[in-house]
Amino acid sequence: MNLNMSSAESLLAQIQGLSSSIADLTHLRNYLKQSDDLLRTESTRLVPLLNELDPSIHSLGYLYILDACTAAPISKEQANELVITVARFINVCAAEQIRLAPDKFISVCKRLKEQVMLLQDPMRGVAPLLTAIRKLQTSTEQLTTLHPDFVLLCLLSKCYKTGFSILENDIFEVDQPRDLFLYCYYGGMICIGQKQFRKALELLHNVVTAPMAIVSAIAVEAYKKYILVSLIHHGQFSTSFPKYASQAAQRNLKNFSQAYLDLVNSYSTGKVSELETCVRANTEKFESDKNLGLVKQVVSSMYKRNIQRLTQTYLTLSLQDIANTVQLDSPKAAEMHVLQMIQAGEIYATINQKDGMVRFLEDPEQYKTCEMIERIDFSIQRIMMLSKKLTGMNETMSFDPSYLGKVGRERQRFDFDDYDVPSKFNI
Template sequence: MRRREGENREATNLNVNSLETLVTHIQVLSGNIADLTYLSNVLKQSGDWLQSEQTRLAPLLGELNPSMHSLGYLYILEAHISAPISKEQANELLLSVARFINACTAEQIHLAPEKFISVCRRFKDQVLLLDEPLRGVAPMLTALRKLQTSCEQLTALHPEFLLLCLLSKSYKTGLSILEDDIFDFDQPHDLFLYCYYGGMICIGHKRFRKALELLHNVVTAPRLIINIAAEAYKKYILVSLIHLGQFSTSFPPYTSGAARKYLKNFSQPYLALVESYDTGKISELETCVQTNKDKFESDKNLGLVKQVVSSMYKRNIQRLTRTYLTLSLQDIANRAKLNTAKEAEMHVLQMIQEGQIYATINQKDGMVRFLEDPEQYKTSEMINCIDSSIQRMMMLSKKLTTMDEMMSYDPSYIREAEKARSIFDFDDVDSLPLKPDIDAHLKDVSSSYDIDD
């Protein structure tokens, strides 16, 4: 019986010579995993033929259920939309692909992930062609979740999704995937872009600590895409000044020699800003900003630079809390180099709201009273928060130990390590990204992302 079934399948494979026959096979063989595996082989062999029949494929999609026949539907859809289309036709394509993404089953698309990625990237391209990135955000999020085998996996669609979030300024939506701990990825290039775009999204939502973490990964990556790394380094400098009030120009010991060699050369105005900031003098900082204003503006970083200037005022006010118990708003303005008492009040109120200082303002006499941190770290909510953080760190530690053990026995890793040890060259630099369209996207991202505060 099994032999006869195999013979019938072989005959079926040889008889796929018409689109109607292929549709019948898709409908019949989409019921269980064994049949789906066989169908996958048939579809792979029919790939070139489907491409040659692009103009006749649209009616076939109406005969298939994208939920029940996801694998076959995917192959036909990918071939159908691969042909060049006009801007007027793009809207219809977006609707078709979005419906498929929402309806398809993850089990079936995992049999042809490269086809699914191709369809989703085509979808993203058409969204950008129409200049409507927001239309692509929700479908792309659904697509990457279906493509993932676990929340720890980074897919090729993660950077595409974050790019759409940036262009549509959907920063909060982009944050939804940045909370995941990533341990598994196929292409380093995808991780590189994920961290770069993710860092920019966190800046847009003022999640500066997370932004620093992601941008740090870009700057210290062993394999550099130099033009993106240089832009990441500039933002890394600015966010460090805003969030930490300082920046170290020395690189961590694990940073590649290529990063040490090239990144500072591309960032001289930003390093000059660091020197001015370190003096603690507002006048010197503002002079540096004016001197390099054209460069900051052309990099689309002027908004962040303005936040750096604002952060220096806040640092000066924070220093006052260590010395004084009470001060008038006018004294704060004088000591922090602010123009008026009203401006000092505005900064103090903002810092209180953001939890940067603890103080009360007496509006009647214009006096500010600085207070101690009221958090005693003994409430049930705080204990639960600390316990949750400890548990997460323990889980990450175990995960990293397991990964380290697996890597130490991996033959490919051992070969690469031996090769690197023999030639004493650990640097690998790319001058251009692997995706041909990324330079244009970076320009668009920058233009949509100049944060003026």
């Protein structure tokens, strides 16, 4: 392995000769790793070698050369060629080879993302990054460093369905906390775009309650959207944090979200006029946060909540009475709201257009159809799987030396008599 790296032909021969077995690939990785700095300095001479290598067979060597060749700043004119080359490599490379150098693979993929952003064409990066994630992952439960980049590109290109497909996977393995924050925040925005508010709440909740020593800008923006989506989906919002939320979040997030908390208070009155007054007073703030569209959905949801309350009191009601009660402009507007809610399954009712009357009905679901049984069975199986997973993680943690050491130190720290409480705890 003591080859002269000034010889491009020798490098080519090494890559072609050591790309078959796992043992050979391990030798090749060590060889390339030791020569990484030299590869970068000779990157301009190595570009022609890419045409001599088959990226599907010589993936590891191709990756090292591609990483070296793309490390330098790329002009906008060169960006298009780089995107084509990297995308082709991602599509055909062997997963077992690129996993031998995951950091290199991630770097190359991130450069692809940067270049499609430079070209203002984020859609070109969506399919390659999805493929890259699948090849990099050892299981769908693993959150890679590429997940946030992929979800961001889906968001910018409005490929919501493609982004949502990966958000359905349960995540249990996280290498970098920042990746989780960005993935859940961008993912929450994609779910909002898809009107998948339940999943959006789950992802935004993860950002708000994740461990954090200090409050980040991502957590603040996630909290604002979490408030709005809660009002849209549940018709209410609790300002209390769960016990497992960090102290930093509990102490500081509300301070950055006063306009949104005012909106919660106005919403709780059930009066559209008060809610609209609050929106007008804070329109500039909502607009600067790019949340005005969501705020308008909050206002629209109040009409729905008020109509739903009517179903609990009346069997029949005229469209005019509905319009008057929920403060809509006309019976026609009331009819449109009722129709939309019927189609969405939010209420059960029939409209007699001849006399302008609405008849509210009971939920027709008897929970005995094959489809419903399959849904219930799927939910039970998923809960059992999650329970088993959590039990396994708990057992693993209970034997982890670093965790046991930390718990021991914490016990010693708080091992004091009740009457001898340090003043720093402010009890």
